[in-house]
Amino acid sequence: MATEAWTQFWKYLLYGSIGLYFVIALAVAVGAAFDVRKLLQLLARKSSPEQKQSPPVSD
Amino acid sequence: MSGKSAVRNSALPHRLTWRGPISAGLDRRAFGRQNAVDHYWQAGSIMLALFSWLDWTIVLAYIAAATAIGLLCRRYIHNLADFIVAGRGLRPFLGVATLSGTEIGLVTVMYFAEFGFTQGFSALAVAVLAGVSMVFVGLTGFMIAGLRRSGAMTLAEYYQMRFAPGVRLLGGIIIAAAGILNMGVFLKVGALFLQKISGMPEALNLVNPATGLVVVNLPVLNLIMTVLLALVLAYTLLGGMVSVVITDYLQFVVLSAGIGLATFCVLTHHTVGGLEGIVQAVSDHRGPPGFNPFARQVTAGGAVGLGVVFIIWQSMHWLGTCNWQTYALRTTSATSPAVARRMYALTGLTFFGRAAIPMLWGLGALAYFAHAGGLEAFSGSNGLAAMPTFLGEILPWGGLGLVAAGMLAAFMSTHDSYLLAWSAVICQDIIGPVARFLGYDLSDRTRMVITRILILLIGLFVLVWGLWYQIPGTVWGYLAMTGTMYIAGATVVLSFGLYWRRANRTGAYAALILGCIPGLVYIITSVVDSARVTQANDAWNAEAWSGLLGFPLALVGMIGGSLLRDWRTSRRRPGPVFVVPEAGAAGQPGTSQPENNNGN
Numbered sequence: 320m321a322t323e324a325w326t327q328f329w330k331y332l333l334y335g336s337i338g339l340y341f342v343i344a345l346a347v348a349v350g351a352a353f354d355v356r357k358l359l360q361l362l363a364r365k366s367s368p369e370q371k372q373s374p375p376v377s378d
Numbered sequence: 379m380s381g382k383s384a385v386r387n388s389a390l391p392h393r394l395t396w397r398g399p400i401s402a403g404l405d406r407r408a409f410g411r412q413n414a415v416d417h418y419w420q421a422g423s424i425m426l427a428l429f430s431w432l433d434w435t436i437v438l439a440y441i442a443a444a445t446a447i448g449l450l451c452r453r454y455i456h457n458l459a460d461f462i463v464a465g466r467g468l469r470p471f472l473g474v475a476t477l478s479g480t481e482i483g484l485v486t487v488m489y490f491a492e493f494g495f496t497q498g499f500s501a502l503a504v505a506v507l508a509g510v511s512m513v514f515v516g517l518t519g520f521m522i523a524g525l526r527r528s529g530a531m532t533l534a535e536y537y538q539m540r541f542a543p544g545v546r547l548l549g550g551i552i553i554a555a556a557g558i559l560n561m562g563v564f565l566k567v568g569a570l571f572l573q574k575i576s577g578m579p580e581a582l583n584l585v586n587p588a589t590g591l592v593v594v595n596l597p598v599l600n601l602i603m604t605v606l607l608a609l610v611l612a613y614t615l616l617g618g619m620v621s622v623v624i625t626d627y628l629q630f631v632v633l634s635a636g637i638g639l640a641t642f643c644v645l646t647h648h649t650v651g652g653l654e655g656i657v658q659a660v661s662d663h664r665g666p667p668g669f670n671p672f673a674r675q676v677t678a679g680g681a682v683g684l685g686v687v688f689i690i691w692q693s694m695h696w697l698g699t700c701n702w703q704t705y706a707l708r709t710t711s712a713t714s715p716a717v718a719r720r721m722y723a724l725t726g727l728t729f730f731g732r733a734a735i736p737m738l739w740g741l742g743a744l745a746y747f748a749h750a751g752g753l754e755a756f757s758g759s760n761g762l763a764a765m766p767t768f769l770g771e772i773l774p775w776g777g778l779g780l781v782a783a784g785m786l787a788a789f790m791s792t793h794d795s796y797l798l799a800w801s802a803v804i805c806q807d808i809i810g811p812v813a814r815f816l817g818y819d820l821s822d823r824t825r826m827v828i829t830r831i832l833i834l835l836i837g838l839f840v841l842v843w844g845l846w847y848q849i850p851g852t853v854w855g856y857l858a859m860t861g862t863m864y865i866a867g868a869t870v871v872l873s874f875g876l877y878w879r880r881a882n883r884t885g886a887y888a889a890l891i892l893g894c895i896p897g898l899v900y901i902i903t904s905v906v907d908s909a910r911v912t913q914a915n916d917a918w919n920a921e922a923w924s925g926l927l928g929f930p931l932a933l934v935g936m937i938g939g940s941l942l943r944d945w946r947t948s949r950r951r952p953g954p955v956f957v958v959p960e961a962g963a964a965g966q967p968g969t970s971q972p973e974n975n976n977g978n
Contacts, residue, residue, distance in 0.1 A: 324656055325669040327501040333653070335736055340731025343724065344634040349470030351627050352474065358472060363728060373840075 384470060429576045433779030440632055440783040444625050444790060445612065472696035474724045476626040481725075483792025484568040484785045487736040489853040491765035494740030495756070498660035498850060499666025501740070503851065504692055504854075507732030508724055517725025521869070522700050523715040524876035533706045533868060534807035539629055541883040545809055548887060550807030550895050551870070556798045556864035558836055559704055559843075559901065560857055566844035567762065567853055568789040569602035574766035575773075575782055594846075602731070603841060606786075610793040611837050625794065626884070629787035640769060641735055642740035647772045649749050656738075659745035663753065664902040680758070681916045688919065690925040691926035698869030698929075702861065703799040729967065741808070743768035752790050762853060803834035850904040850911035855921045859897050866928030867893030870936045871966050881936060884943035885914020888935030 431435075434764065516523055530536035534553055538546035572578075574578040582593035614923070645652060660668040667683025674685035699705060711716035743764040747753040756764040773781055805828045813820050820828070849856045867890035873883040874889075886975040900921065903912040912918035 320659075321667055322669045325499065329502050330653055330857030331668070331837075332502055332506065332730075333738060336509070336730035336734040337738070340728055340735065341634070342640060343728050343731075344630070347471050347474045347724070347728075348631050348634065351475040351630070354475075355627055 381809060384611035386537075399507075416478075421729075421739035429778060430775045432776045433576075433782065436776065436779035437783045438787060439608065440787065442652070444787070445609065447628060452541070452658055454731040466942050472627060472730070475630040475723055476791075481704070481729075481792070482732050482788050483564065483791065484571055484789035485853070486562045486732065487739075487788060488567045488571055488762060488765070489787060489857060490733050490736035491740035492852055493742070493764045493813035494737030495744050495764045496761050497682065497739065498664035499657075500664075500668055500671040500673075501737045503671035503684060503689060504557065505730055505737060506698075507689075507692050507696045508699075508733050509730035511693070512701065512726025512729045513723055514680045514697070514726075515700045516719050516721070516726050519715065519719045520700075521872050521876060522709045522718050522722060525706065525872065526709050526712055526715040526718045530807050531710050532670050532803055533701060533872065534803060535705060535885065536875070538811070539872065540881075541871075541886045543815075545871075545886045546807055546813055546884050547891070548890055549804050549868070550811075552867060553864050554808065555801045556860050556894065557796070557803070557895070558839060561793075561796045561800070561840055562843035562860075563849060563853060563856060564789075564844070565603045565607060565840050566599070567957065568785075569599050569606060569844075570762060571766045571785060572602055572606075573598055574763050575770045575785070579769055582783045600845060601816075603844060606789060606793075607841055609839050610790050611834060621678070627792045629791040632780075633784040634786045636787075637735055637808065638783040640739060640781045640784075641775065643769075643772050643777065647742070647746070647785060649772075650742045650745045651749060655749065656745040659748040660741065663744065663748055676916060681919070683921060685919055687926055691862075691922050691929075692858070694869075694929045695858055695865060695925065699861070701865055701868040703803055703864075703874055704795050705798050707795070709974065730768075739769065739872050743961055748773070749823045775861055797833045797836055798829075800836055801829045804832050805829045835942060836920055848908045850908040851915045851921055852966070855915070856904075859900055859921060859925055862925045862928045863894040863897030863901075865893075866897075866932045867891070867935075870929070870932040874936050874940075878940075880940050880944055882940045882943050885936040885938070885940030888939035889932040890935075893932030895931065896924045900924040 397930070406491060422474060484840050490504075493504065514520065525533070525536055528536050528539055530539055532550075532553075534546045535552040537549040578598045582596045582598055583592045584596070585591070586593050592795060644650060651655065651658070664682055665675060671684045671689060672686050674683035674688075700709070708721065709718045712721060729899045744753070745754075747756060747764065756767075770778065805825055809823065810820055834947060870889045870893060871881075873888045874885065900911070911920065
């Protein structure tokens with residue numbers, strides 16, 4: 320592949336990957352905020368007295 | 379001295395002792411970098427160059443918020459599963475945020491930028507391989523779905539379920555050794571970034587005002603390394619995985635904002651000249667290998683270009699990267715195999731940008747110094763300093779603080795996860811089994827204490843290794859090599875363990891040992907004679923060949939070892955029965971039964 324073709328390929332890749340990254344980053348930032356809430360609820364439930372049983376750990 | 383020539387000089391190692399007053403609020407552009415860094419520490423006040431009060435406020439506010447969250451998370455830690463795998467409550471978006479937050483470390487940004495700076499556009503081939511491999515793993519569930527279904531908490535735990543306790547022990551030792559060696563340079567590279575972008579001097583001299591004599595001379599890099607390590611240790615020790623995933627989320631947001639701002643500044647800065655300016659600089663200073671990743675050219679100043687062997691090695695390396703312990707911990711922390719797959723597919727898409735964006739910054743640094751002059755100051759190992767020096771020059775007030783906070787976030791999110799990952803492996807996969815063998819059953823509480831002590835010890839090792847070890851090439855080369863020591867064997871053992879019924883423990887032992895030998899030899903040789911390894915890299919791409927060799931060796935070990943044991947077993951006891959029982963109870967760490975014990 321000639322240098323010119325490689326140059327075009329890398330340009331498209333750069334712009335594409337940068338755009339894709341920020342679109343996903345935005346979506347993840349919003350979605351993960353809800354997931355953090357659910358994780359903390361889950362852990363808080365586990366810390367309630369009736370559910371303080373620790374799962375066994377194998378080795 | 380002009381600002382531009384001062385920039386070039388500041389990239390070179392030197393110790394500064396400037397004596398004289400500094401006026402507050404000086405204009406950094408007019409003042410020039412050399413004057414700016416030529417400050418001294420007197421009567422307890424540290425005067426730094428490029429950071430304004432706004433930059434410092436942003437950085438300190440971020441540190442305070444991250445540390446507070448880490449400490450608050452203590453209340454959610456009740457057992458070992460909470461500490462290591464966040465109670466297995468990781469959902470897809472948070473999984474992506476934490477995986478991206480961990481894997482976009484400051485060291486990642488630095489090594490990819492260095493790679494872009496030294497290799498031109500060809501470096502982007504690594505971004506393609508990284509992204510495609512992760513998306514492939516996510517879409518197919520290759521290895522990760524089976525690992526999550528097994529119910530294992532760590533990869534080595536799977537080795538025991540599938541093969542034998544001894545395989546777990548050996549695997550744990552290799553995983554921990556390779557991982558800790560890999561992490562060994564993180565601290566130094568991260569500290570170098572912060573030093574260069576903030577314009578801190580090479581050394582701080584405590585001067586006696588009466589006599590004018592230097593009382594104490596403190597290397598700034600060592601100081602930053604120590605402070606950073608203390609920060610990360612504090613909240614990783616206290617909060618465990620819950621603190622890690624939640625601070626990772628905050629870090630992901632701050633990091634993305636910082637990355638966005640820096641990328642905008644790189645692409646729009648007049649000296650860089652946009653993408654056209656970058657293309658011109660690569661063409662002038664890197665030649666055809668700067669565009670064609672398969673080409674490689676050895677010049678008087680060193681080798682340029684990646685070459686076919688490097689590309690093949692990297693393809694295998696990235697496919698197996700899902701076995702890297704920090705990735706594997708996210709897999710085992712996912713609520714189900716399906717969630718793990720979605721997490722990987724989405725993260726894979728961000729992986730293009732994860733590599734390409736820092737590479738763009740490195741390319742921007744190449745264009746900036748090529749157009750402004752002074753590129754020669756960043757030849758050889760100084761290439762690592764090019765990108766932070768460049769960003770320190772082009773970012774506006776406040777923006778510098780945001781990017782520094784983002785990078786600090788990246789540093790902390792990587793460090794906390796890595797500290798937790800390797801200490802968990804040593805505790806769960808080495809100390810735990812050995813203690814059990816000796817007749818001691820370690821309680822959850824004891825394991826958490828051991829894990830915390832290990833986090834502290836690993837932190838100290840990273841500090842010492844970072845100060846002492848000299849990397850014989852690019853940082854990425856070193857990291858890929860230490861990674862391959864573990865990934866080559868792990869990929870073969872896990873994939874054959876999941877998909878080949880005849881795989882057995884002899885094959886697993888052989889694969890793990892043979893897979894790590896080339897990388898180990900390379901690292902030991904570089905410790906003994908770093909200069910010779912650097913020459914060998916330039917002359918015949920020694921690094922790529924060493925890395926590549928690990929995979930076929932592991933493959934030969936697995937197939938040869940398994941067939942050999944099969945053959946010997948069949949001679950003694952003909953007609954072995956292979957049974958593949960149902961996978962273990964997902965969601966309960968360590969309660970799964972072995973999938974297959976054939977040959978053990």
